[in-house]
Amino acid sequence: MNLDEKTPLIGMTPDELRAAAAEAGLPKFAGGQIAQWLYEKRADSIEQMTNLSNVGVARLVVQYCVGLQEPTAKAVSADGTVKFLFPATERALDVEAVYIPDGDRATLCVSSQAGCKMACEFCMTGKQGWHGNLTAAEILNQVLSVDAMAMRGELPNRLTNIVFMGMGEPLDNLPAVMRAIDVLTAKWGLAWSPKRITVSTIGKLRELKQLIEGTKAHIAISVHSAMPQLRQKLMPAEKAYPVRDVMRLLRNYDFAHQRRLSVEYIMWRGVNDSLRHAEALAKLIEGTSARVNIIPFHAIPGVEMEPASMADMEAFRDRLNDLGVTATIRASRGQDIMAACGMLAGKSKNSNKQL
Ligand code: SF4
Numbered sequence: 001m002n003l004d005e006k007t008p009l010i011g012m013t014p015d016e017l018r019a020a021a022a023e024a025g026l027p028k029f030a031g032g033q034i035a036q037w038l039y040e041k042r043a044d045s046i047e048q049m050t051n052l053s054n055v056g057v058a059r060l061v062v063q064y065c066v067g068l069q070e071p072t073a074k075a076v077s078a079d080g081t082v083k084f085l086f087p088a089t090e091r092a093l094d095v096e097a098v099y100i101p102d103g104d105r106a107t108l109c110v111s112s113q114a115g116c117k118m119a120c121e122f123c124m125t126g127k128q129g130w131h132g133n134l135t136a137a138e139i140l141n142q143v144l145s146v147d148a149m150a151m152r153g154e155l156p157n158r159l160t161n162i163v164f165m166g167m168g169e170p171l172d173n174l175p176a177v178m179r180a181i182d183v184l185t186a187k188w189g190l191a192w193s194p195k196r197i198t199v200s201t202i203g204k205l206r207e208l209k210q211l212i213e214g215t216k217a218h219i220a221i222s223v224h225s226a227m228p229q230l231r232q233k234l235m236p237a238e239k240a241y242p243v244r245d246v247m248r249l250l251r252n253y254d255f256a257h258q259r260r261l262s263v264e265y266i267m268w269r270g271v272n273d274s275l276r277h278a279e280a281l282a283k284l285i286e287g288t289s290a291r292v293n294i295i296p297f298h299a300i301p302g303v304e305m306e307p308a309s310m311a312d313m314e315a316f317r318d319r320l321n322d323l324g325v326t327a328t329i330r331a332s333r334g335q336d337i338m339a340a341c342g343m344l345a346g347k348s349k350n351s352n353k354q355l
Contacts, residue, residue, distance in 0.1 A: 008067025009046075010038055010144065011136035011179060014188050024059035026052060032188070039189045042148060044068045067137045070145055071097075081334030082155065085346070086142055088114040091132040093346040095167050097142040098339045099155060106150065106157035110142045112177050113168025114346060118202055120222075120235045122266060124300050124338075124345040125167040134168070136179035143184070162192075165200040165220070167344050169237075171207035181215045194218075200264060202237045203246035212253055218260040221246060221290070225272045226280035234271075247288055256289040266295045266341065267308035267316065274312075278319040285325065292320055292327035298340045 018031030071084035194216035255261035
């Protein structure tokens with residue numbers, strides 16, 4: 001059995017680890033010890049788990065591996081952003097994760113799918129189509145491998161935040177995303193505060209409700225236009241999941257206190273950058289406590305739309321502020337290495353594309 005055929009332990013809950021331990025003839029409490037090695041001590045091999053019996057370790061390694069896989073390529077931006085390529089076993093497309101240092105913090109933008117089904121007009125990932133869901137282990141591997149690099153001094157800061165804004169629609173792979181969030185936030189896992197995690201989505205309604213009720217992560221909704229016809233042109237998912245219905249659902253939950261709700265708004269010249277669009281957006285999100293992130297567009301091959309001017313973005317922001325909506329223009333990071341919003345494209349296993 002080669003490594004690819006072994007079952008990764010990362011992503012497993014203590015109950016599942018107890019069952020794996022029992023199968024290997026280890027006492028059940030060894031499940032808790034394995035969880036500690038994986039999530040607290042960050043072991044990268046089963047052999048490092050020195051408080052397990054030698055016989056138990058020998059049995060475990062036949063069927064299981066820790067599941068950490070280093071990135072196969074990286075590109076470093078002039079602004080310190082680093083884009084990593086991670087293998088997605090058995091999919092035609094590898095996936096990208098983006099490390100964004102900021103002062104003494106660092107955010108990792110993780111992928112949840114190899115490609116995406118949502119076909120947003122402005123997105124490189126959308127243009128590649130869908131090549132499969134990542135497992136919770138593959139999502140967690142992006143976090144644990146990059147954090148391990150920071151622990152070894154290869155990156156400036158340990159990870160402080162995770163955003164599910166890389167390749168894929170997280171709510172299209174909800175079980176794996178929820179499991180990854182569980183491991184990141186559980187006391188037996190990495191014990192992170194859920195306030196360090198943001199899930200960005202187009203707003204699949206049933207799954208959004210499950211995510212809001214099943215986790216405490218922050219939520220970001222990709223809106224990009226408050227006008228249904230225009231949004232449907234930009235984001236075909238508007239047809240199945242109208243953004244008005246998404247906002248109606250969000251009004252049922254409290255985002256004014258512990259939990260943050262944001263609206264993502266990529267802005268294009270002459271498309272969605274007028275004050276009329278700002279007013280429509282303010283009306284759309286009324287009663288939700290959402291804040292608006294205005295995101296500069298980055299030109300990508302095959303898309304003719306152009307970025308809005310800074311003056312128009314500022315006027316849009318100011319109009320929203322006048323209407324009582326908190327709005328900011330997000331600083332662009334990693335554009336020179338194609339790591340900014342909408343630019344992630346993964347790598348086809350059949351191509352020679354360099355990162
Ligand atoms: S913007 Fe997000 S949801 Fe839309 S195609 Fe790209 S990855 Fe998918």
